[in-house]
Amino acid sequence: PVPGRCAYFVARKKRFCKMIPAPGRRFCGEHGQQEEESDRKRIPCPLDPKHTVYEDQLQKHLKKCNSREKPKPVYFVQDVNAGLKDVAEIPGKQVPISSLSKEELENLIIKLKNASNGLELHLEEQILSHQALQEALNDPKNGESAFKHLKQQASILGNMEKLHLLGPGRCFVEFGAGRGKLSHWVDVALQNVDNVQFLLVERATTRFKVDGKHKRRNSIFERLRVDIQHLCLNKVPILEKKKLPVVGIGKHLCGAATDLALRCLVESYTTCSDGENEEPAPKRSRNDKTEVASTDSADNESNKDNCKPVAGIVIALCCHHKCDWTHYVGREFFKSVGLGPVEFHYFQRMSSWATCGMRETTTKASTSKESEDQTNDTEEHEQTFSKTESGSDTLQGILTVEERKEIGCLCKLLIDHGRIEYLQQRGYKAALQYYTESAVSLENVLLTAVPSPSLIPEPTT
Numbered sequence: 001p002v003p004g005r006c007a008y009f010v011a012r013k014k015r016f017c018k019m020i021p022a023p024g025r026r027f028c029g030e031h032g033q034q035e036e037e038s039d040r041k042r043i044p045c046p047l048d049p050k051h052t053v054y055e056d057q058l059q060k061h062l063k064k065c066n067s068r069e070k071p072k073p074v075y076f077v078q079d080v081n082a083g084l085k086d087v088a089e090i091p092g093k094q095v096p097i098s099s100l101s102k103e104e105l106e107n108l109i110i111k112l113k114n115a116s117n118g119l120e121l122h123l124e125e126q127i128l129s130h131q132a133l134q135e136a137l138n139d140p141k142n143g144e145s146a147f148k149h150l151k152q153q154a155s156i157l158g159n160m161e162k163l164h165l166l167g168p169g170r171c172f173v174e175f176g177a178g179r180g181k182l183s184h185w186v187d188v189a190l191q192n193v194d195n196v197q198f199l200l201v202e203r204a205t206t207r208f209k210v211d212g213k214h215k216r217r218n219s220i221f222e223r224l225r226v227d228i229q230h231l232c233l234n235k236v237p238i239l240e241k242k243k244l245p246v247v248g249i250g251k252h253l254c255g256a257a258t259d260l261a262l263r264c265l266v267e268s269y270t271t272c273s274d275g276e277n278e279e280p281a282p283k284r285s286r287n288d289k290t291e292v293a294s295t296d297s298a299d300n301e302s303n304k305d306n307c308k309p310v311a312g313i314v315i316a317l318c319c320h321h322k323c324d325w326t327h328y329v330g331r332e333f334f335k336s337v338g339l340g341p342v343e344f345h346y347f348q349r350m351s352s353w354a355t356c357g358m359r360e361t362t363t364k365a366s367t368s369k370e371s372e373d374q375t376n377d378t379e380e381h382e383q384t385f386s387k388t389e390s391g392s393d394t395l396q397g398i399l400t401v402e403e404r405k406e407i408g409c410l411c412k413l414l415i416d417h418g419r420i421e422y423l424q425q426r427g428y429k430a431a432l433q434y435y436t437e438s439a440v441s442l443e444n445v446l447l448t449a450v451p452s453p454s455l456i457p458e459p460t461t
Contacts, residue, residue, distance in 0.1 A: 077232040081263040084326045115337040126433040128158025132189035155435040165312040171197040171244040175261040176253045184210045203227040228260040233269040245311035255322025259329045309451040318443045320351035330418015353408030355442045423449045
């Protein structure tokens, strides 16, 4: 061990602990139990067993432990964007795809193809760029991975500009912000624009944030450390104060997080509910000015002055295999085509087949170490599904790789179409498009939505 450092050898890291022990001790407080003469017992912390604490100081530690429950921020409202409340509709434990019989799998595929009839199977390409990223894109110091992210961010900004969403007097809410790179480039694109706010929503602590690079005085950056499921934008102080038009953005917003974000923007933020809304009453009671639910048109007129729809939504979709029927916003669409929670469960699992072509090339290199079956670029989220979900081993004799990819793409399209219908029924002009090449990212679909002039939902039921 290094002189003056703990003498405990950390096998996992293959080195000695670098903590400084107390004077006269060989081990630090975390590894003090190794001290033969120590008569004090250390136990795992009940709040976070990853670290230990002296048993006789447990109560004192619990009051200051970093893992203790902290006071909820004012914008935290339990399950405000959660969606489904009917427990009876939540599906029970389903068998994995690999356990389905050939007939059951074929029936699922027939249902999928029937439900997909009439949908636009070939999305329009909107692979754009933006001058704000040109210097970074031409910088040879950026490696291949960084270049791929920059191309995607440039296209997202290009699509935002095409929809006239880049401008003054806006509040950009980045969901699943991570390091905040997307907001950073939006800020760069708006460097000569006044009165711009950024809210970066992320439930986890993040290292290497780029927020510190923003030295402009005209734009305000604020991080909201909260799960989107519990985020009520109406109660965010900075939004309450200025009430700027909101633009919701996100790059590779995983599965259910997309549905939570859409509900957060379209329902809990605008609080403009129509008679068709399936969600509980608390979200519409604030603006409910009609005695009879059937007077939708009058209700919409009275609400127009009280609540403004979000100015736009631009989200790069990702990880459909992580979607959840409980939170999914397109449940009504699924029901309208004769599908339910059971089919949704299998379709969201089968959606991972869309990237099985990528798996074919990567699994060859990892066959000797299956326990480390991870993607090299984890931020793209393209391989975070398990072998059970992919079913590649079991389905070799039933479906070819190309057939699996085609079915996986259909599953993704069907799930995304439910989101489009959800937005359209709430008065938004919504669309799906390819925003980058599949060679850059296999998760290359962008969802965009802007409010229609009237913002009057036209239910198709």
